[in-house]
Amino acid sequence: MRHQQILDKLAARExxxxxxxxxxxxxxxxxxxxxxxxxxxxxxxxxxxxxRWRCLFDAADATAAAKDVGWVALATLLHKxxxxxxxxxxxxxTSVDELNRHVVLSDAFEKQSPAIKAxxxxxxxxxxxxxxNTRTVTFLRPGDVVSIQLAGRFHAAFVHELHGANEFPxxxxxxxxFSHPPTMAQLAGRPAARAGARARFGVAGLTYLPDPAQxxxxxxxxxxKAPHGGDPQPGGGLWxxxxxxxxxxxxxxxxxxxxxxYL
Numbered sequence: 001m002r003h004q005q006i007l008d009k010l011a012a013r014e015x016x017x018x019x020x021x022x023x024x025x026x027x028x029x030x031x032x033x034x035x036x037x038x039x040x041x042x043x044x045x046x047x048x049x050x051x052r053w054r055c056l057f058d059a060a061d062a063t064a065a066a067k068d069v070g071w072v073a074l075a076t077l078l079h080k081x082x083x084x085x086x087x088x089x090x091x092x093x094t095s096v097d098e099l100n101r102h103v104v105l106s107d108a109f110e111k112q113s114p115a116i117k118a119x120x121x122x123x124x125x126x127x128x129x130x131x132x133n134t135r136t137v138t139f140l141r142p143g144d145v146v147s148i149q150l151a152g153r154f155h156a157a158f159v160h161e162l163h164g165a166n167e168f169p170x171x172x173x174x175x176x177x178f179s180h181p182p183t184m185a186q187l188a189g190r191p192a193a194r195a196g197a198r199a200r201f202g203v204a205g206l207t208y209l210p211d212p213a214q215x216x217x218x219x220x221x222x223x224x225k226a227p228h229g230g231d232p233q234p235g236g237g238l239w240x241x242x243x244x245x246x247x248x249x250x251x252x253x254x255x256x257x258x259x260x261x262y263l
Contacts, residue, residue: 001115003080009109012069015212016077019070021136022049022213023077025205026245028130038126042083048245050074050088055149055215062214065104068095075120082126089120138162139209140169145220146209147181150248154178155255156187156219158226163202170239171206173199174227177255181217192230193254199230200239201250215244 007016023045030036030044056062056070075092078085096117100110109116140146144159155178157171173193178186193199209218232238242250 001112001119003076003119005112006076006116006119007073009105009112010069010073011105012066012073014208015066015070016073018208018212019053019073020077021134021207022052022205022245023081024131025133026243027081027127028133029243031127031130038082045081046078046083046085046088048248049078050085051151051248052215052245053213056213059214065099065102068098068104071095072099072116079120079122079124081131082124084124092120093117135167136205136207137166138169138207140206141221142169143222143224144169144209144218145184145187145223146171147178147217147219148247149215149217150251153255154181155193155251156182156190158223160200160226168202168204169206170200170202172197172227172230173201173251173254181219184220184223187219187227190227192227193251195229195231195233196236197230197232197238198240199227199254200232201247202239202241203244203247204241205244 007020010016026049027041027045030041036044053070053074057067059067071088071091072095075085075088078088096113099105100113140159140162142159142161146157146159147154148157149155155176156174158174159169159171161170162168163170174182174187174190175193176190206216209216211217240250
């Protein structure tokens with residue numbers, strides 16, 4: 001049984017593709033730091049990747065089947081890239097049983113479930129080189145307004161532009177946070193989270209809309225008014241580059257909390 005065989009049987013191409021891009025991209029980023037042990041890379045990958053995809057696992061409007069598929073995909077992809085987390089693996093093994101109990105997937109998935117479980121229980125092989133970073137194209141467009149869930153709160157952001165050949169969006173956060181995705185009425189007249197373009201970020205990995213991880217939700221498109229008061233100052237830079245996996249840390253100072261960036 002190979003990792004791709006398991007992933008193909010989950011019949012969730014967009015979820016698997018988005019999750020694979022997240023894990024591969026962030027694994028490559030963490031492996032680029034010289035002197036890091038495999039255990040250090042593993043911790044630096046699993047914690048923030050799980051934080052992003054927990055938006056799906058905790059979503060009230062996501063089906064149980066979608067969550068079960070997500071757990072199996074996450075455990076499989078982590079194993080593929082040489083990582084193991086006992087709690088994630090336990091969730092995935094339970095999810096295999098649930099998918100079979102509710103006859104969600106094919107007969108082939110049920111028949112090969114023992115082999116799937118055996119692979120997930122086995123010790124993964126650590127990578128010896130960084131995974132290939134495939135080029136992505138964002139589905140967001142200038143004028144889009146989105147809600148982004150970070151550590152249980154919801155933050156609104158305006159898409160100013162796209163970098164390169166639609167590689168990733170440059171967004172600007174509105175001031176404040178919300179207990180639910182905000183409405184456009186709540187954002188009317190709201191300033192940027194910080195002045196001097198300090199609330200503007202180019203976000204690698206902010207690709208899909210709808211977002212399979214359910215971290216990013218569309219609020220509006222072709223909106224003409226960006227949050228006010230966030231214009232760049234001479235010599236101050238136009239925006240900061242970050243990754244959607246590291247977004248909680250990159251934006252911590254904007255919302256006056258004590259979250260630290262993942263290193």
